[in-house]
Amino acid sequence: MKAMNIPITVPHQAMCAYADKHGAVDPKYINESTIAAFCSEFQAWRIKNLQGRFHYKKSNAPIGATALTYEEGKPRRDIAQGRIGTKIAPGNS
Numbered sequence: 001m002k003a004m005n006i007p008i009t010v011p012h013q014a015m016c017a018y019a020d021k022h023g024a025v026d027p028k029y030i031n032e033s034t035i036a037a038f039c040s041e042f043q044a045w046r047i048k049n050l051q052g053r054f055h056y057k058k059s060n061a062p063i064g065a066t067a068l069t070y071e072e073g074k075p076r077r078d079i080a081q082g083r084i085g086t087k088i089a090p091g092n093s
Contacts, residue, residue, distance in 0.1 A: 003039045004039055004042050004043070006042075011038070067079065067080075067083040067084075068083070068084070
């Protein structure tokens with residue numbers, strides 16, 4: 001279930017539990033439309049229940065030089081290509 005970023009075992013276990021409680025699910029209801037509706041409902045649930053739950057703040061850790069910045073945090077003028085990737089794309093420099 002890549003669309004929902006959950007392991008396939010989770011909905012499988014849920015369907016097995018449902019079948020144990022209510023009986024087997026008719027295979028005609030297991031199709032692409034059903035999966036799309038399930039993904040949509042899951043996404044709505046995730047937004048309703050998780051939105052605003054996580055907050056981030058700037059770390060107080062000391063900032064040092066990196067491959068992309070100088071010690072004070074300013075971007076380096078020149079960066080070795082191997083530090084940022086191996087593909088070259090045309091563009092402005």
